[in-house]
Amino acid sequence: MTNQTPQSIAASELPERGQPLAGGSFVTRYWLNGQERALVLLDDELSGVYGEYGQDIPGAQSYSDGEANTRAMAEAGSEIAAKALELGAFIPSCLEGQLLMAAKADGLITLRDDRFHWLSTQRSAYSAFILGFEVGTQGISGKNHELRVRPVRSLPIQ
Template sequence: MSIPASIKASELPAFGQQFAGGTLFTRQWYGDKEYALVALGADTELSGVWGEYGQDVATNHGDGEANTRAMAEAGSELAAKVLVLEAFIPSALESHQMMFAKQLGYLTDLREDAWYYTSTQYSADYAFLMDFEDGWQDYYVKGTERLARPVRKILILH
């Protein structure tokens, strides 16, 4: 499957529809560029540790792609595996957007019996987690094995 680098806004499918190997769940601005965010399916979920306990990795609450690259550069095997899929681990903000898309019925295959890693670090020892049963976000030690749901972002041309 060919993953498009960009798409015209007028050609985007509706939220909840298949696109770029997953399900389109939101549109998000990063600086002056807008992107379509696509959650890959449950069959692409990976499990692993966030990274090394005590290692401070520069991450932020909004840009999961930048966070995942920083995680991989710091030695995270989980992040490296997600990047091979031409995807990233969603940030704390992007994970909340996934929860909203779940509530609207756009994402229907997020597990409710497990916590998912976000790519946002809480501290050198902890990372933010997302619970898709109730939408809770919390933090826990980075050395615990958790799920990660790969996400892609495709540039929207205006």
């Protein structure tokens, strides 16, 4: 990363939704673990498998905390998770994916809708959640399938 990414942001400094922030586009404000946060979608697109088919990753089962899921995935050997973390970002959780879908539906961000995208929330040792941005379809796929990821950042709002 060449630019310094802020570790937090003041509420008064937040741009309008869809505008540039922290190396991406500001999606929305949301609450995670008792902290109000700003969700930022990066322009980067990654491609790969979720992880090893049949491997349970206990720390990747959060429906809301994509960063925690992504860290657990990377520790378990997921290359796509490690790539997202190298960007100073993570793979969205089910909740964060739905927030992206809402921003797309509002015309604030552009997301590739010809393929399904991984979410970081694991469903089982064999599958994880996916999201199709064409119509907002959320489902599951085998972890050994190669899909896309649009990494995000989440900044605490001060």
